Amino acid sequence: DVVLTQSPATLSVTPGERISLSCRASESVDTYLHWYQQKPNESPRLLIKYASQSISGIPSRFSGSGSGTDFTLSINGVELEDLSIYYCQQGNSLLTFGSGTKLEIK
Amino acid sequence: QVQLKESGPGLVQPSQTLSLTCTVSGFSLTSYSVHWVRQHSGKSLEWMGRMWSDGDTSYNSAFTSRLSISRDTSKSQVFLKMNSLQTEDTGTYYCARGLTYFDYWGQGVMVTVSS
Numbered sequence: 001d002v003v004l005t006q007s008p009a010t011l012s013v014t015p016g017e018r019i020s021l022s023c024r025a026s027e028s029v030d031t032y033l034h035w036y037q038q039k040p041n042e043s044p045r046l047l048i049k050y051a052s053q054s055i056s057g058i059p060s061r062f063s064g065s066g067s068g069t070d071f072t073l074s075i076n077g078v079e080l081e082d083l084s085i086y087y088c089q090q091g092n093s094l095l096t097f098g099s100g101t102k103l104e105i106k
Numbered sequence: 107q108v109q110l111k112e113s114g115p116g117l118v119q120p121s122q123t124l125s126l127t128c129t130v131s132g133f134s135l136t137s138y139s140v141h142w143v144r145q146h147s148g149k150s151l152e153w154m155g156r157m158w159s160d161g162d163t164s165y166n167s168a169f170t171s172r173l174s175i176s177r178d179t180s181k182s183q184v185f186l187k188m189n190s191l192q193t194e195d196t197g198t199y200y201c202a203r204g205l206t207y208f209d210y211w212g213q214g215v216m217v218t219v220s221s
Contacts, residue, residue, distance in 0.1 A: 001167070034207035043200060043211035044151065050207075087151060091206025094164065095141070095153040 002026055002090050004098035012106040013078045021101045023071040023088035032092035035064055035073045037084045038100075044087065048073060078103070108132035110140070110201050110212035117218050118191050124219075126186040128201030128212060135159065135177055138203050140184045142175065145214075146197040157184050191219045 003026040013019055023033065031051040036044035046055050048064035051071055061076045075082055083105060088098040114126035128140060135157070142154040155165040155175050163175050174187045184201060196219045202208035 032206050036208075043214055044208070045211075046207060046209050049209075055209075089151070089207065094166065095156075095206070097151040097153065099150045 002029060002093050002096050004088050004090055004096055006086075006088060006098035006101050008101060009099070010102045010104060012104050014106050015078055015080055017078050018074065018076045019078055019103075021073045021075075021086055023066075023073070023098050025069045025071075025090060027093075028068045029090040029092035031067050032090055033064075033066065033071045034089045034091065035062075036087045036089065037082075038087065039084045047086075080105075108203065108210045110203060110210055112199060112201050112212045112215040114199075114215050114217065116216060117220065118195075119221050120192055120219055122191055123187060123189045124191055124195070124217060126199055126201075126215060126217075128184040128186070130182045130184070130201075130203070133203065135179045135182060135184065139205055140177075141202050141204065141208065142184075142186050143200045143202055143208070143211075144195075144197050145200070146194075149197075154186070193219050195219045 005024045007022045033051045035048040038044040047062050052064045063074045065072050083103050085100045085102045087100045109131045111129050139156050139158050141156040144152045157175050157177050172189045177184045198214040198216050200214045201212045203210045
């Protein structure tokens with residue numbers, strides 16, 4: 001199975017910062033890498049598909065990049081409402097999720 | 107609009123079988139895949155398996171021996187059955203729509219395995 005490793009596990013941020021979250025795959029997943037946001041007691045929400053493709057209704061401050069084994073989710077100007085857990089997920093070989101990165105206030 | 111809603115018992119006894127239903131609206135099961143995803147409290151997400159639009163199924167190897175996914179297209183429902191439940195199967199179970207990614211999710215159903 002493809003293992004996705006997310007780092008850091010927790011990121012302390014200041015509103016307005018530009019931040020980057022990492023997701024590394026144990027083998028190439030091409031660009032079949034997707035990002036989700038999950039707030040407490042809510043279902044995950046799709047943020048980015050196929051590594052870098054935007055999703056309708058998602059704020060433009062969210063962007064993704066990467067291919068193969070190394071991927072990044074960037075938030076350009078973190079807002080308080082972005083405090084959540086972020087998961088990457090690959091769909092190249094069956095489906096697996098990363099362990100998540102939690103954003104918290106510094 | 108697209109909606110998915112899980113239903114099923116909140117409490118299951120150890121060694122028993124879990125049966126969950128995902129009722130969808132706003133799309134056809136013959137056009138989209140529906141998946142089951144589990145989340146232990148405070149933990150990450152775990153893909154369990156999927157019902158393809160053509161009626162075929164795929165499973166996470168961690169569940170293959172005790173998981174079965176089926177559907178009733180006339181009722182727009184996808185079913186999960188998992189036997190030999192243990193306390194570590196406690197968690198929230200989601201159904202979600204998609205192919206390689208999940209664009210719509212249900213609200214989830216909390217399942218506790220306890221005697």
